Amino acid sequence: MSRRFWRWQAAMWGVTAIIGIALHGRDSVGEIVFHVLFPATGLAFTSWMAVSLRQRALIPGPSRALLSWSAKHVMISAVIGGAINLLLHRYVLSEPVLVFPKVIWEYLLSATGWALVFGVWLFAFCIRDVFRATARAIEAQQRMQESMREAEARALRAQLDPHFLFNAINGARSLIGSDPDGARDMLSRYADVLRYATTRGRGLSAILADELNAVESYLEVERHRFSNRMTVQVDVPVEHRGITLPPMLLQTLAENAVRHGVSRLRQGGAVSISSEQQGGHVLLRVENPAPLSTGHDAVASLGIGLSNSRERLALLHGDAASLHIERAPDPDAMAELWTVTVALPLEHSTRSLSDG
Template sequence: MSSAVTTAPASSLSRRDGLAAGRGAVVRCAAMTVDPEAKLERAKHRLYVLGQVTGWGSLLGMQLLMQDAVDSASRTSLHDQAVLSMIILQGLLLTHYARPLIRRWGWLQHGWAALLPRVLGLAFVMSLVWTVVGFGYIYGVLGEPWHSDRFTITLGMIASTFNGTLLFCGWFSLYFIYHTFERLRRLQLEQLRLAASAKEAELRALKSQVNPHFLFNSLNSLRALIDEDAPRARESVTRLANMLRYSLQSGQQETVPLEEEIRIVEDYLALEMIRHEDRLRVKWALDDEARVMSVPPMLLQTLVENAVKYGISTRREGGEVTIAAALEGDDLHIRVINPGDLSSPPSPAAAKAGSSTGVGLRNASERLQLLFGDRAKLSLAAEPAGCVTAHVLIPSLKNSFRSVR
């Protein structure tokens, strides 16, 4: 007879092996993925076990030392060691099984006034069990002879119950104090999370106000170019597209390198120069070290836009806008200088044109505070030479209250 052996193609075997290996890798990855809460609970359980063993073991050691000190003539006998070990083991087991009862009864949610009678009652019951089992072990299991003086035995049981009640009350005090501090810690963490969420929501709201303001002013610049010069209009559309793309992309970031802000400001100024022609002159003074520093998105563009609106658009002769950035110590200083005077109110046209810019400056100041803390500043100051300086101070990362992403 001939026997036929069916063999699977090598490609099928390799595919099955690959799928099996893939499933095994997924299982291993899933096993390696640890829930932080579960990991924390396991760490707390290990701490509890360590505390139980250390605490009751230390108590046993102290009892044995005290027994030796009292009976200095001879070392503690095996009989006494067995009695003390049994008593300590009872305490460990009673407190261990009292723990789930406390959780089930919801005692961790009560205040100290409500806990006191409950703890005293449970400690007394546990102490009674401790005493009855202990004396039963001594006189029943170990065969200790009963004294003829029943009063002595009764007094010993009363003393044991009293001491046990105090001991268990001490254990409960430590247990509830730990959970009180744990509850406070969780409450503080929750408050920090809520504060961080509020800051995040506030920052997103400020960013959402920046984008419409930026778009409105850029479209105004483009509208002035369309009918005058088509090639320049096409160039302006390209620059505006760059600015809009940057606005959308940077809206997802808290900070960007200053170098990126500079490129967008160059696009913005190119649009404004076409509209203002020779009336707008720009002077750059940028340190190379400052170019890599982190700044909030649209910060420099907002400052320059404010300078153009108030220092150039409202003046017939125009003027020069100076943009400077430098590191002073570890802090970044940005200055945008334009002709003007803070003491004189702007004209109605200027006020209308710059109203959105004023909102942008306020938003920029608030964003600086949210990102870099109280040391971050945005200020406007009048200079003796008839100029206005917008000054931004961004503290170094090691001095700021949070790390910048």
């Protein structure tokens, strides 16, 4: 529990004690002791409930479980609190021993009073935690949006990069005479990439199928740039294409594969995108060859793209998603194979695309 909580507890029950002493403390020493021990009882039980509730992490959570837990603990606290209250009246205030059935009614009255106090306190505590959880969720959403805007800005800069734009226009121009349909197709693919980045890539999450369509268009444009030096392989089953992921995530990985991998190799290479199911996750992989380098320099060369991707994965899926990088050196080819694996939870998938 935070220091703020304990200050709030001390202030609430401390004020209760001060008011009780101010109103009744002049009568006797017993009254003063009673009005110190009475709020101390409340402080002990409410602190116990708060710590127990926080340990079980029921806020925010299923309302049925929270209500069941609250009713049980309020009842236990009220039953014990009622007994303590009778003991305080008997041994601190030196009141005469009550006889049956009056003692039962006094006990029930005291327990009911405690139940109301603890119930109101627990309600206020839960509301406070719900507001705090909501504030954290809003903050996480804002961080996600800021992160996505940064990723979108980088993607747009890459897509509007003079080399990329020149490649798209020059490639289309070279095909106009010999292959008009091919020229139109290349310009259409460039437009697809730009359209996705400026519209569908702005949401909080994206569907893999949409992301994959934009990435395939991007890789096709880049393939013309490298001619025979670059090939593209995509093997993502239909049943995996409904999974959700942060927008522009796959685009970022594809750009890294081209910029930091294939483009730096004289012999070029293949950019491969594949997926497989493993337990409750879909493993999305992007593979590409890259120049031999030390691990530190290689990871650093990828810049903030992968760091940004990890942050957006955490904001969207929490601990249920992850991103890992693996390298497999190939000294004979003077290169190494880079594999970026993104684990995405199946429970965040949409309906199967094969359904319609």
